[in-house]
Amino acid sequence: MAGVLLVVSVRLPTDSPVPAGPRKDYTALAEAPNATVLDYASVQRSWLGRTISRVAGLAIAQAVLAFLQSGRYDAILTDGEHIGIPMALLLKLKRSSVAHVTIGHRLSTPKKRGFFRRLRAHDRIDRIAVHASTQREIAIGDLDIPADKVVLVPYQVDPSFWCRQPRIEEERLIASAGLEHRDYPTLFRAAETLDAEL
Numbered sequence: 001m002a003g004v005l006l007v008v009s010v011r012l013p014t015d016s017p018v019p020a021g022p023r024k025d026y027t028a029l030a031e032a033p034n035a036t037v038l039d040y041a042s043v044q045r046s047w048l049g050r051t052i053s054r055v056a057g058l059a060i061a062q063a064v065l066a067f068l069q070s071g072r073y074d075a076i077l078t079d080g081e082h083i084g085i086p087m088a089l090l091l092k093l094k095r096s097s098v099a100h101v102t103i104g105h106r107l108s109t110p111k112k113r114g115f116f117r118r119l120r121a122h123d124r125i126d127r128i129a130v131h132a133s134t135q136r137e138i139a140i141g142d143l144d145i146p147a148d149k150v151v152l153v154p155y156q157v158d159p160s161f162w163c164r165q166p167r168i169e170e171e172r173l174i175a176s177a178g179l180e181h182r183d184y185p186t187l188f189r190a191a192e193t194l195d196a197e198l
Contacts (some may be wrong), residue, residue, distance in 0.1 A: 003026045003034030005073045009041040009059065013150050024077060036073070038066055049173045063087040067094070081107060082123060085115045091124040092184035104128040104150070108138045116143040134180055172196035 008026045029035055043049035043061045048068075052061035058077045063086035063181040066076055070091065077096055084102025091100060102125055107116070122128065122145045129138050129151050136152050137146045174196050176187060192198045 002072060002074045002148060003036060004029075004032070004068060005036050005038060005066055005076045007038045007062050007076065007078045007087070009040070009062070009079055009083060012037060029077070034075075038062055038069075059083045060086050063090060069093065070094075070096055070098045074099060077102065078102040081128075082104050083114060084128075085121045086114065087116070088121040088124040089119060092121075100124055101124050101127045101129065104130045104135055104139065107135055107143060113143060116145060122146070125149065127151055131155050132180065174198045 004027055006026055010024075015146070026037070027184065040058060040062075043053050043058060043065065046065060047094070049061045049065050052064050059080075059082040063078075063083050066078070066083075066087055067090040070076060070079055076087065078087050078100070081104050084085075084100070084104075087102070089102060091098065106112075107128070107130070108164075122143075126149070128139060128149055129147065131153060133152055136150050139150045140147045172195060174191060174194070176182070176184070176198075188198070
């Protein structure tokens with residue numbers, strides 16, 4: 001097996017200690033045998049990457065660099081549709097057979113619709129992993145992506161980080177995050193009488 005190219009939209013630490021907090025999935029994947037990572041630092045080390053990045057942005061630069069290396073790998077994993085869509089379009093031009101998997105964070109934005117509905121970027125994406133059932137429904141129903149290409153993968157949990165801790169006195173706090181299917185006005189009204197900060 002030639003291996004997997006992981007295209008991640010972060011700068012991985014090289015010699016610094018592992019940051020506190022839950023372990024990132026791409027750091028675990030990067031440790032696998034036959035895995036190569038193309039991160040932001042990889043773009044900066046490449047003259048072509050720096051040039052494309054200045055003109056078109058980091059995501060396009062990463063897609064181009066990954067595309068140029070695609071013949072060396074069995075599969076390419078892009079960590080978001082911002083890289084996955086341009087990667088797919090480049091693979092369509094070459095008619096490459098390398099497997100391509102991307103994570104679909106928010107496929108529903110208007111500017112992304114044309115890439116799927118008109119240009120059929122999904123023709124060169126073997127699997128799109130989404131974290132929300134709403135995004136899966138939109139991908140299949142609105143964007144005409146075949147159902148077998150869209151896989152719901154709920155967010156994972158790092159059990160080493162999220163474990164029982166000694167009890168400490170904490171502030172009374174309610175936190176809510178996200179954009180889709182949230183009803184913040186109702187939450188604000190419901191929390192008005194609570195002895196907690198929202």
